[in-house]
Amino acid sequence: MSYTGESDDRMHHPSIYDESLSSPAGDNNICRSIGKASVLKKGPWTSTEDGILINYVRKHGEGNWSAVHKLTGLARCGKSCRLRWANHLRPNLKKGAFSQDEERLIVQMHAKMGNKWARMAERLPGRTDNEIKNYWNTRIKRRRRAGLPLYSPDIHVEDLESSEEYITTNITRVDRRRRQDCLLLGNPKANDDVLFDDLNFATSLLPGASDVSDMFECNMLVTVASSSPYESYMPPILPSPKQLQESGSLFPMCSSNIKQELHSPERFQNAAPQKSPRSCSISPCDPPPYGNQHPSDVLIPDNSHTFTDGMLLTSKPLFGAVKLELPSFQYSETSEFDQWKTTTPSPPHSEDPLDSVDAYIQSPPPLEIEESSDTGLLDMLLHEAKIKTSAKRSMVALPEIPIPTQLSAGDNSPDSAGNVVVKTEELDQVWEPKRVLDVTRPDVLLASSWLDQQSCFGIVSDSSSMSDALALLLGGGEHIENSYVTVESSSSGQAQQGVGSCTWTNMPPVWSL
């Protein structure tokens, strides 16, 4: 998809900026905001909208997305704003093709977690859950078409067993946050404790089950009986605690009927069900990948085409895929992640680069993703934790990006949140570009502004240049002002939310500067 500019966007996607708004230019493209008569736009974002949203976030921080429409006039629902920010505008996003290391991590994590895209994204700096999900779905299609297993046969049961997800896939978010906090604090022991608690929690939910493995089998059967188009690939997940608590009939679902279906030849052609020896190294190929099942409860059909012994190699890691386009800003980027990447051994390159990933997957390193495969990542987390801590004591002063007037929130007087916005000098009077920025990449500009103040990545050290460049991008470069907003922690829950509720664990602490 290529949206190369605002004008182009407008041409193809009638928006509120068009006077044709009132025309029925597409119910398809317009939605009604809840409880209001106002119209909210749908469809691809324009760079103007991006600018508005960026400005909003810089002013108010992340969160309170529903206020974006109210405060800026941006005709997007909060949900859409959040998504746009998360997937495209937030700083430090790493776009472009996945590296081999990333692909390997994704495969490993999927074997451990199943379709927990958000959690995977937490461990892939700069990557979004959406990206990972898309990648995985593509991979599924590709491999399915080729009749290949999703996973290498070398992903060992022991690794899966030791997986935290194997133990508790659906821990509560509170627990997840605890775990995350532990990670951020670099306290593996604490993390272990959390895991232990989670295990206890999981078992406590199953008074009728002899052990957790019962639950896995049950869940697996339910999953296998489902009708997802990718059913044969999706590792089952545990029922949520709520489901477990509310549904006493959950376990009856592990009925012989369902088991029969699982065993039926319709499901696994020519597959004679058999118990997998616990000690064997299963091939969590496609399967309702037994990824989350207790090995002793996993039924592996012998001859299913999805359980091939060998691994034909068809994954296609892309090299050097570079795009420079709006509004997605796809590009190949050398970033801190590459630095992180260098800390991990590169997989051997085969003759055919398309094969290399899977070749590498075939002989995966130990599955200790956090611990072994990327100490750099851990360092990043630790670094972020430190900054996060200090952030609570600091004020935020962020430059505001000038945006086209028609939808600008207006002046910079005290905003609706009560924050005092103090205008400062004209930007062009102080701007001294120290490096050439790619103004077609507002995300880079944005990131540079944030990151340079930490001297982390040194993209550019003058934050004002970002505003300037972005203003150019937005077509309004002639009048550039640099405004700063002080975020009063006491007066604005929104502002605090920017720090406290930030879920982008792999993102530099934007509001902690």
Added chain:
DNA sequence: AACATCGTCAACCGCAATTCT
């Protein structure tokens, strides 16, 4: 050149969890 198919990506939707009032 026209058409079909595939791959990629962005964005939407529905649902569940969480937070707010």
Added chain:
DNA sequence: CAGAATTGCGGTTGACGATGT
């Protein structure tokens, strides 16, 4: 404490470019 509002997640869809026929 209940209901409303907000947020987050995962699944799905549709647009579009690339490639093949």
